[in-house]
Amino acid sequence: MGIPSRGAPLARRLAAKITEFCGKSVGEGTLDITLYRDDLRRGPTRPLETTKLPDGGIDDKLVVLVDDVLFSGRTIRAALDALRDHGRPRAVQLAVLVDRGHRELPIRADYVGKNLPTSKTEDVVVMLEEFDGRDGVVLK
Amino acid sequence: MKHLLSTDGLDRDQAIAILDTADRLKQALLGREVRKLPTLRGRTVITMFYENSTRTRVSFEIAGKWMSADVINVSSSGSSVNKGESLRDTALTLQAAGADCVIVRHPASGAAHRLAGWLKHTGTSVVNAGDGMHEHPTQALLDAATLRDRLGSLDGRRVAIVGDVLHSRVARSNVHLLTTLGAEVTLVAPPTLLPTGVEKWPVAVSHEIDAELPSQDAVMLLRVQAERMTGGFFPSSREYSIAYGLNERRLKLLPEHAVVLHPGPMLRGMEIASVVADSPQAAITEQVRNGVHVRMAVLYHLLAHEEETA
Numbered sequence: 001m002g003i004p005s006r007g008a009p010l011a012r013r014l015a016a017k018i019t020e021f022c023g024k025s026v027g028e029g030t031l032d033i034t035l036y037r038d039d040l041r042r043g044p045t046r047p048l049e050t051t052k053l054p055d056g057g058i059d060d061k062l063v064v065l066v067d068d069v070l071f072s073g074r075t076i077r078a079a080l081d082a083l084r085d086h087g088r089p090r091a092v093q094l095a096v097l098v099d100r101g102h103r104e105l106p107i108r109a110d111y112v113g114k115n116l117p118t119s120k121t122e123d124v125v126v127m128l129e130e131f132d133g134r135d136g137v138v139l140k
Numbered sequence: 141m142k143h144l145l146s147t148d149g150l151d152r153d154q155a156i157a158i159l160d161t162a163d164r165l166k167q168a169l170l171g172r173e174v175r176k177l178p179t180l181r182g183r184t185v186i187t188m189f190y191e192n193s194t195r196t197r198v199s200f201e202i203a204g205k206w207m208s209a210d211v212i213n214v215s216s217s218g219s220s221v222n223k224g225e226s227l228r229d230t231a232l233t234l235q236a237a238g239a240d241c242v243i244v245r246h247p248a249s250g251a252a253h254r255l256a257g258w259l260k261h262t263g264t265s266v267v268n269a270g271d272g273m274h275e276h277p278t279q280a281l282l283d284a285a286t287l288r289d290r291l292g293s294l295d296g297r298r299v300a301i302v303g304d305v306l307h308s309r310v311a312r313s314n315v316h317l318l319t320t321l322g323a324e325v326t327l328v329a330p331p332t333l334l335p336t337g338v339e340k341w342p343v344a345v346s347h348e349i350d351a352e353l354p355s356q357d358a359v360m361l362l363r364v365q366a367e368r369m370t371g372g373f374f375p376s377s378r379e380y381s382i383a384y385g386l387n388e389r390r391l392k393l394l395p396e397h398a399v400v401l402h403p404g405p406m407l408r409g410m411e412i413a414s415v416v417a418d419s420p421q422a423a424i425t426e427q428v429r430n431g432v433h434v435r436m437a438v439l440y441h442l443l444a445h446e447e448e449t450a
Contacts, residue, residue, distance in 0.1 A: 035168065035179045035207075040444040045141070047157065048164035048440075053171070085174050 001031045003067045003079055004049035009130040011066040027054025036078035063089040068126040070096040073107035098137055100124050141441050143256045143266045146275040147317040155320055161437035162285050180209035183443050186234050187243040190216045195404055195428055196269050200243050203435035231255050240443055241265040249274035265442040273307050278438055279403050280313035282431040284321060286423050287358055290399045295322035300352050302328040302384060303362030303411050306335050310403045311362055315343055328352055332373040349384055353393040360401040361386055361411045377410055387413040399423050
């Protein structure tokens with residue numbers, strides 16, 4: 001399940017790859033975590049994104065959360081809370097394209113595309129064909 | 141956004157943002173066993189109803205509770221209002237007691253605006269849940285949400301609002317909101333039930349319901365508000381029903397895709413025939429369902445951001 005915005009297309013791509021490599025189709029969906037954030041009162045109103053569970057729900061399934069960048073870990077905490085309200089998966093794993101460090105919570109990824117040591121002042125921007133017209137990761 | 145007092149002055153982007161949030165909330169809650177979001181945990185919402193209401197009060201209460209706010213209901217009977225406390229003092233008391241949001245329904249037009257004025261410089265938001273014959277913005281928003289569900293978009297759609305426009309805050313809020321969202325609104329009513337100055341509203345006016353129905357994408361019926369009537373506005377309820385009621389014959393004049401709305405409470409046999417209210421074109425129960433999501437969205441837009449004290 002992808003976390004919008006950029007986790008959603010990444011999850012779609014991963015699901016397609018899994019199907020391609022092992023011939024088994026896997027369910028795929030998106031999970032908006034805005035309503036579960038702990039910083040809603042620290043900025044302007046955040047627009048909500050789409051939530052769509054995979055066909056058949058998530059009960060007793062292995063759910064892989066997918067996001068573009070793993071940073072403080074707060075998004076993933078919110079995602080775990082959101083997931084709990086939608087059902088009871090058999091297990092939850094985390095896949096991220098970039099792990100940039102600076103965790104503020106005891107959370108780690110099970111699958112990492114690239115570990116990218118960064119300083120806190122830097123910005124990691126993930127670009128995806130679906131949003132930006134091309135794929136890429138830029139460190140600013 | 142700090143308050144929601146009227147749809148007059150709500151711009152298109154704000155209105156669409158609220159409607160989109162409502163759609164997403166509906167989607168997020170779909171098929172869930174636990175209909176509870178943690179978003180407004182620790183926030184206190186007080187509903188203050190100085191007029192009778194079932195659906196609006198219940199709908200606000202459910203909306204607040206589904207988002208984990210603490211919701212407290214105050215009605216004029218059973219509160220110090222009965223001892224003669226003024227609206228201002230009641231509001232300041234509720235604010236001092238820790239209300240983050242006060243939802244108010246009041247028989248006097250403009251009550252919610254006054255309340256917002258008194259609560260200026262505090263962090264408390266005000267939602268107008270109907271003030272006299274002025275506005276009822278969340279009703280218009282849920283009507284727009286229902287029309288968007290059924291018709292796609294409101295741009296260029298034609299909506300007739302039929303009945304007691306004069307006494308109707310629902311009509312006023314809808315005229316502003318629906319025209320902001322690009323719809324063409326026609327008011328259909330006997331001349332006695334139209335407000336003075338209606339010619340300055342951004343609407344068409346007609347007295348002949350049969351002539352208007354074939355070209356409409358939606359018809360919104362209004363209840364004849366006997367409790368606000370002091371004179372003779374029409375000869376008899378039977379005559380009103382014959383001239384302006386949506387009956388089975390008139391339902392057939394509408395295009396097949398057209399939607400029938402009613403803000404409730406309905407007077408079956410008066411402004412709407414029972415068969416029409418129960419027909420597939422009627423979206424009356426969808427309106428109530430959307431009401432909860434729209435009010436959740438309003439609370440989200442008012443309370444889930446950094447504090448504004450302006």
